[in-house]
Amino acid sequence: DVKVTQSSRYLVKRTGEKVFLECVQDMDHENMFWYRQDPGLGLRLIYFSYDVKMKEKGDIPEGYSVSREKKERFSLILESASTNQTSMYLCASSFRLALGIAATDTQYFGPGTRLTVL
Amino acid sequence: AQKVTQAQTEISVVEKEDVTLDCVYETRDTTYYLFWYKQPPSGELVFLIRRNSFDEQNEISGRYSWNFQKSTSSFNFTITASQVVDSAVYFCALSIPMIKAAGNKLTFGGGTRVLVKP
Numbered sequence: 001d002v003k004v005t006q007s008s009r010y011l012v013k014r015t016g017e018k019v020f021l022e023c024v025q026d027m028d029h030e031n032m033f034w035y036r037q038d039p040g041l042g043l044r045l046i047y048f049s050y051d052v053k054m055k056e057k058g059d060i061p062e063g064y065s066v067s068r069e070k071k072e073r074f075s076l077i078l079e080s081a082s083t084n085q086t087s088m089y090l091c092a093s094s095f096r097l098a099l100g101i102a103a104t105d106t107q108y109f110g111p112g113t114r115l116t117v118l
Numbered sequence: 119a120q121k122v123t124q125a126q127t128e129i130s131v132v133e134k135e136d137v138t139l140d141c142v143y144e145t146r147d148t149t150y151y152l153f154w155y156k157q158p159p160s161g162e163l164v165f166l167i168r169r170n171s172f173d174e175q176n177e178i179s180g181r182y183s184w185n186f187q188k189s190t191s192s193f194n195f196t197i198t199a200s201q202v203v204d205s206a207v208y209f210c211a212l213s214i215p216m217i218k219a220a221g222n223k224l225t226f227g228g229g230t231r232v233l234v235k236p
Contacts, residue, residue, distance in 0.1 A: 043209070
């Protein structure tokens with residue numbers, strides 16, 4: 001069975017704190033993703049990683065950084081949390097496939113971390 | 119740039135009614151993939167279906183069916199004979215291959231909340 005886990009379901013932090021959100025997958029997937037989910041906006045991509053120590057910015061990377069030291073683990077870091085980063089954070093992973101018309105990869109998601117910054 | 123629009127923010131039905139969720143997408147790419155995900159109250163996104171841009175066949179899976187029409191850039195989802203367990207937020211997503219990552223970047227719609235009353 002596909003399994004993506006996130007370190008916390010709920011987290012409350014104070015403005016200015018450094019926050020770490022952890023994601024672990026046990027499917028040997030190369031690609032990992034961090035999204036944030038806000039009402040009416042759907043999910044928006046923050047960062048993704050296609051290999052260990054590799055990272056790429058998504059659509060809304062400002063205020064975030066990431067770390068991927070091991071294939072199965074992808075961390076999202078809020079260097080100095082702010083109230084506008086209060087949100088639901090979702091991690092996902094997928095296989096890295098060869099390019100081609102028929103190639104596709106389904107992203108599998110973790111349960112999410114609801115972060116509140118006071 | 120890609121865009122996915124789910125015009126219905128919330129739909130409320132009584133059990134056993136059919137419900138159709140609309141999804142309209144925009145992309146200039148000729149190769150793309152469309153997905154539907156379900157997010158129950160527990161928070162985890164559950165993969166339902168993916169469809170590539172070269173396959174316009176409609177699909178049925180149990181009480182779920184999908185209608186893909188390239189001419190109108192739509193990928194609609196119908197739940198037949200709805201049940202209380204179908205209550206969730208449903209997301210439509212569009213995916214474009216990422217060369218470097220050899221995977222797909224997902225662009226999500228805003229989601230449609232479905233409430234099925236007994």
